[in-house]
Amino acid sequence: MKRSLxxxxxxxxxxxxxxxxxxxxxxxxxxxxxxxxxxxxxxPSWPHIMGTDHLGxxxxxxxxxxxxxxxxxxxxxxxxGALVGVPLGLIAGFAKGWFPKFVLRTADIIYAFPALxxxxxxxxxxxxxxxxxxxxxxxISSVPAFIRVARAATLxxxxxxxxxxxxxxxxxxxxxxxxxxxxNIAPVVLVQSSVSFGLAILAEAALSYLxxxxxxxxxxxxxxxxxxxxxxxxDANLALWPGLFIALTVLGCNLLGDGLREVLDPRLQEVR
Amino acid sequence: MTPLLxxxxxxxxxxxxxxxxxxxxxxxxxxxxRLGIIGESGSGKSVTxxxxxxxxxxxxxxxxxxxxxxxxxxxxxxAAYSKLRGDDMTMVFxxxxxxxxxxxxxxxxxxxxLRLHRARSKDAARFGASAEQIVDNARNRVLEMxxxxxxxxxxxxxxxxxxxxxxxxRQRVMIAMALINRPALVICDEPTTAxxxxxxxxxxxxxxxxxxxxxxxxxxxxHDLAVVSQVCDEVxxxxxxxxxxxxxxxxxxxxxxxxxxxxxxxxxxxxxVTPGERLPVIEDFLSSAQLAGGGAANG
Amino acid sequence: MSVVRVLASxxxxxxxxxxxxxxxxxxxxxxxxxxVAGTILGTNATPQAIAELRAQLGLDRPLPLRYIEWLGGxxxxxxxxxxxxxxxxxxxxxxxxAVTCWLVFLxxxxxxxxxxxxxxxxxxxxxxxxxxLVSVVSQFGMAVPAFLMGIILSLVFAVRLGxxxxxxxxxxxxDPLDWARRLVLPCTALALVQGxxxxxxxxxxFIDVLQEDYFxxxxxxxxxxxxAVNRHGMRNAALQVVTVLGLQLATLFVxxxxxxxxxxxxxxxxxxxxxVAKRDLPIVQGVVMLLVALILIINAAVDVLYVLIDPRxxxxxxGVDV
Numbered sequence: 001m002k003r004s005l006x007x008x009x010x011x012x013x014x015x016x017x018x019x020x021x022x023x024x025x026x027x028x029x030x031x032x033x034x035x036x037x038x039x040x041x042x043x044p045s046w047p048h049i050m051g052t053d054h055l056g057x058x059x060x061x062x063x064x065x066x067x068x069x070x071x072x073x074x075x076x077x078x079x080x081g082a083l084v085g086v087p088l089g090l091i092a093g094f095a096k097g098w099f100p101k102f103v104l105r106t107a108d109i110i111y112a113f114p115a116l117x118x119x120x121x122x123x124x125x126x127x128x129x130x131x132x133x134x135x136x137x138x139x140i141s142s143v144p145a146f147i148r149v150a151r152a153a154t155l156x157x158x159x160x161x162x163x164x165x166x167x168x169x170x171x172x173x174x175x176x177x178x179x180x181x182x183x184n185i186a187p188v189v190l191v192q193s194s195v196s197f198g199l200a201i202l203a204e205a206a207l208s209y210l211x212x213x214x215x216x217x218x219x220x221x222x223x224x225x226x227x228x229x230x231x232x233x234x235d236a237n238l239a240l241w242p243g244l245f246i247a248l249t250v251l252g253c254n255l256l257g258d259g260l261r262e263v264l265d266p267r268l269q270e271v272r
Numbered sequence: 273m274t275p276l277l278x279x280x281x282x283x284x285x286x287x288x289x290x291x292x293x294x295x296x297x298x299x300x301x302x303x304x305x306r307l308g309i310i311g312e313s314g315s316g317k318s319v320t321x322x323x324x325x326x327x328x329x330x331x332x333x334x335x336x337x338x339x340x341x342x343x344x345x346x347x348x349x350x351a352a353y354s355k356l357r358g359d360d361m362t363m364v365f366x367x368x369x370x371x372x373x374x375x376x377x378x379x380x381x382x383x384x385x386l387r388l389h390r391a392r393s394k395d396a397a398r399f400g401a402s403a404e405q406i407v408d409n410a411r412n413r414v415l416e417m418x419x420x421x422x423x424x425x426x427x428x429x430x431x432x433x434x435x436x437x438x439x440x441x442r443q444r445v446m447i448a449m450a451l452i453n454r455p456a457l458v459i460c461d462e463p464t465t466a467x468x469x470x471x472x473x474x475x476x477x478x479x480x481x482x483x484x485x486x487x488x489x490x491x492x493x494x495h496d497l498a499v500v501s502q503v504c505d506e507v508x509x510x511x512x513x514x515x516x517x518x519x520x521x522x523x524x525x526x527x528x529x530x531x532x533x534x535x536x537x538x539x540x541x542x543x544x545v546t547p548g549e550r551l552p553v554i555e556d557f558l559s560s561a562q563l564a565g566g567g568a569a570n571g
Numbered sequence: 572m573s574v575v576r577v578l579a580s581x582x583x584x585x586x587x588x589x590x591x592x593x594x595x596x597x598x599x600x601x602x603x604x605x606x607v608a609g610t611i612l613g614t615n616a617t618p619q620a621i622a623e624l625r626a627q628l629g630l631d632r633p634l635p636l637r638y639i640e641w642l643g644g645x646x647x648x649x650x651x652x653x654x655x656x657x658x659x660x661x662x663x664x665x666x667x668x669a670v671t672c673w674l675v676f677l678x679x680x681x682x683x684x685x686x687x688x689x690x691x692x693x694x695x696x697x698x699x700x701x702x703x704l705v706s707v708v709s710q711f712g713m714a715v716p717a718f719l720m721g722i723i724l725s726l727v728f729a730v731r732l733g734x735x736x737x738x739x740x741x742x743x744x745x746d747p748l749d750w751a752r753r754l755v756l757p758c759t760a761l762a763l764v765q766g767x768x769x770x771x772x773x774x775x776x777f778i779d780v781l782q783e784d785y786f787x788x789x790x791x792x793x794x795x796x797x798x799a800v801n802r803h804g805m806r807n808a809a810l811q812v813v814t815v816l817g818l819q820l821a822t823l824f825v826x827x828x829x830x831x832x833x834x835x836x837x838x839x840x841x842x843x844x845x846x847v848a849k850r851d852l853p854i855v856q857g858v859v860m861l862l863v864a865l866i867l868i869i870n871a872a873v874d875v876l877y878v879l880i881d882p883r884x885x886x887x888x889x890g891v892d893v
């Protein structure tokens with residue numbers, strides 16, 4: 001396999017977040033929601049290695065706990081996007097007649113509902129925002145990208161000789177789709193998943209910041225940023241850590257996507 | 273007298289691994305002379321042409337000497353090189369489908385070549401002309417050129433975009449672009465390979481005629497022996513980046529000396545094969561040492 | 572296919588999309604349990620009181636009828652009234668739409684003027700250190716949420732350096748200088764983040780162009796590198812970038828919502844967020860529909876622009892070989 005610096009860095013960053021989330025289930029230095037007025041706004045020091053916030057909450061513990069929501073939102077949103085988008089895109093690339101057109105037009109319409117707008121709409125209809133409305137909104141809004149990517153990849157594969165051979169040998173359509181096309185479009189879907197994952201984390205952060213995602217008791221990095229805003233000018237430390245971790249995770253996802261593309265898609269290797 | 277083009281000891285390698293593409297290639301070309309370069313794909317034909325034009329990709333490492341009318345071109349700056357390109361030395365590419373800018377009418381693309389090198393300096397000096405006159409002159413010259421290369425209804429054709437023309441018509445436009453400034457050297461890189469067989473002959477005849485008309489020298493790159501023997505005086509055989517044979521077309525193709533050339537000639541003469549017999553392949557003519565030794569690749 | 576037919580079919584698709592989108596917005600807002608009447612009167616209200624208010628607000632009538640009325644109203648510029656203040660929503664939206672549009676279009680202008688030269692530079696020098704540095708910086712730029720960029724900018728330039736106001740808005744006609752001063756930071760925040768994405772696309776578009784055969788032709792006829800890029804690269808790269816730019820405009824309208832919150836700017840975003848907090852559903856419904864419509868309009872406009880600048884889409888006649 002070709003080596004790629006982007007892939008290595010990206011995978012390491014995403015891996016780091018995954019490790020943080022895993023660790024948080026077994027061990028956290030402090031209860032992330034334990035208010036301790038005696039130790040408010042401490043600078044990074046032992047035992048609070050990233051300091052404490054305005055309520056005396058340990059920032060490191062909250063970063064650990066926040067990694068869970070961050071990954072959860074990414075996984076669920078990308079899951080919705082891929083599970084809905086890939087089959088639709090595949091069929092749209094494979095089938096003939098009105099259906100592909102219908103799928104594409106629908107994708108265009110969903111595209112006019114960005115994650116944030118959809119989440120706002122759901123939150124308003126629901127009475128309040130929650131992690132669930134955020135995840136669903138982000139997931140739905142990532143569907144069109146998966147449809148387009150899967151369709152484009154299917155169109156490329158579908159006219160290749162081995163598919164035509166399978167078609168002429170009267171192999172059932174769903175067998176062709178599952179056995180021949182799906183493995184061939186998997187790389188692009190993987191790349192898109194990685195990119196969408198990063199976008200999902202950005203969208204969740206923005207929603208948390210607007211107070212439209214998790215309730216105050218749930219620890220998320222976006223929420224931490226929101227809480228930190230009033231203390232920005234006296235204690236930038238509060239905003240530094242969640243901001244840094246959001247940026248690093250998204251950077252990791254983007255680099256992972258780039259790296260996967262380099263490794264999996266030979267056409268993008270620079271020729272000449 | 274200094275030759276028009278003198279290439280000596282040219283070595284070329286690509287990428288960080290320095291994959292060699294040309295090894296110690298030398299040849300000279302006098303004014304009006306036509307030299308065919310033949311060899312299989314990957315033998316270094318095209319990169320030789322690009323090296324002369326100074327259009328090698330960034331990852332190419334070139335050493336040796338290319339002299340143009342005695343002036344060294346290896347290491348020449350882009351600005352100075354650009355004055356030569358399109359004016360004194362031009363090139364016709366293989367892919368007529370993609371070699372023209374899809375967003376610009378073809379007449380404009382031809383006119384551009386003229387204006388880029390002429391309108392400001394030579395025309396203005398010659399006519400002492402105003403801007404409008406120059407544009408007028410340019411337009412007339414472009415139409416004249418498009419007529420000459422045999423585009424039907426040149427006035428209308430000039431306004432068309434490349435996708436509205438056929439492959440043969442596009443290649444005619446390319447030839448017009450290459451010849452409008454009456455260059456001293458036209459490099460043709462497989463100019464007919466991508467065309468239909470029926471169109472090939474017509475375009476080849478056009479190139480032959482046009483080269484004669486402006487008395488331009490030519491480097492004519494092809495893998496097709498028949499094409500080279502029609503157009504060229506001399507021929508150079510490249511094999512794995514090395515010159516293995518050079519001489520008059522009739523001599524080289526009639527009595528090839530190098531085993532590779534022998535193979536090339538034999539594989540092209542299918543009429544000599546007894547029906548039922550296995551067709552000859554180039555490897556039949558090469559010793560195992562020659563097969564193993566040729567490590568240079570990448571065209 | 573002629574240009575006219577392409578455009579006509581595009582307009583048709585746009586109209587249908589708008590209709591479907593409005594239906595979606597209406598359904599999400601109205602189909603879920605609980606409505607405005609309950610919210611206004613609170614949890615202690617008697618069922619009779621709620622029913623009375625519902626009748627008064629017209630909420631007791633069948634959904635399809637209400638949908639058609641809402642839709643018809645919007646065509647006349649009537650978005651209904653706020654559930655709390657009974658102010659006409661159209662009047663609330665109008666000045667705020669102008670604010671948001673200023674924010675978005677100035678940002679996109681700034682992002683484009685930054686991204687095109689920078690992306691072109693990164694493409695031309697992609698093998699050199701400076702070119703790769705641009706790529707790395709743009710990667711970081713893409714990873715920072717716009718609101719975080721806004722917070723950082725206001726922290727540095729408003730709080731620490733005191734060069735610019737940290738928040739607020741002054742209408743252009745009231746005080747043009749103050750208007751500009753207050754828009755600098757929010758626009759920069761949006762433009763930097765979107766610009767980072769754009770730089771990548773511009774860079775890739777130019778790298779594609781540099782490897783095209785027609786670019787090699789342009790070089791072979793004597794265009795020096797930079798002139799060849801400008802003359803034969805720009806338009807072809809633009810074809811790719813225009814599409815992305817349309818998508819960018821759409822995300823900018825959404826990004827503006829968050830930035831307005833950071834910089835306390837009275838635009839559509841703050842109207843929308845306030846309405847969500849108060850559960851003023853008619854306002855949410857109206858503003859979301861307006862934003863969705865804007866995004867659809869932009870997408871349609873990009874398609875049309877694409878047809879206009881790409882000669883290949885105007886006609887597809889092929890010549891005959893001679």
